[in-house]
Amino acid sequence: MMALTFDALSVGDTLPDLVTDKITRTTLALYCGASGDHNPIHVDIDFARAHGMEDVFAHGMLNMAYLGRLVTNWVPQSAIRSLSTRFTAITPVNTVMTCTGTVAAKRVEGGEKLVELDLVATASDGEVKLKGSATVALPE
């Protein structure tokens, strides 16, 4: 991992993209078990259809975990002060996600050099599914 510094970064700089494996039904089954989110709407097509959905769809928190990977691929996790996202659309099964990050702002607060990141997760259907942000503290 490159040693990033606050001073070397500029607003508009980008993080290396994270492109996920395809989110298959198996991915959703594994995430259901690993996350403890047993809502059947993510793994049981009969249940999903009975509740007005065409098919099962990805857990929002699976996609947010990918946003987390995007950031921890770039800085050590200990640098992360916050991670937030809105889930702006449903992610269908059999989707590949591309996660991107951009430096949105730099500021100093409480003696820490903080970098604000805009994070976006876009599905292979071209639609933005998550609009997020993170704050990371970097050495000078």
Added chain:
Amino acid sequence: MIDQQYIGHRMPPHSAVVEHGRLKFFAKATGQTDPVYWDSEAAKAAGHADLLAPPTFAIVLALENDRSFALFDLLGVEIGRVLHGSQDFQYFAPIVAGDTLTYQDRIDNIFAKKGGALEFVIRKTEVTNQRGEKVVEMASTIVVRNG
């Protein structure tokens, strides 16, 4: 409509242990490639006390102890109508394998949009470890489809 008397309601606190196996399973399920999340020796070599819990893991154990649907049962919300609207994590200290986390949930707000077709529940959760240190604060927006 969800009864607004639950605004301010606190769920009983509950605790759960961060198990090695659970972290490894979560790492697999989320495609982690960094071994600090699934190899204890690699985590220790990188300076962590043990396997590191990744940034979104804190919400996983919020669902332990049969808590998955407890909030929805309390509010009379059917699980099949629930969507996740937004999620926020504020970090104060790392979570590692072997920690015991205690969750304190509070319903921060309940409101409706689109004439009640969508209802929103804001849940805030404070997570502390076995030393009483606050490790994470979480805020979740839960959307209920009534249409």
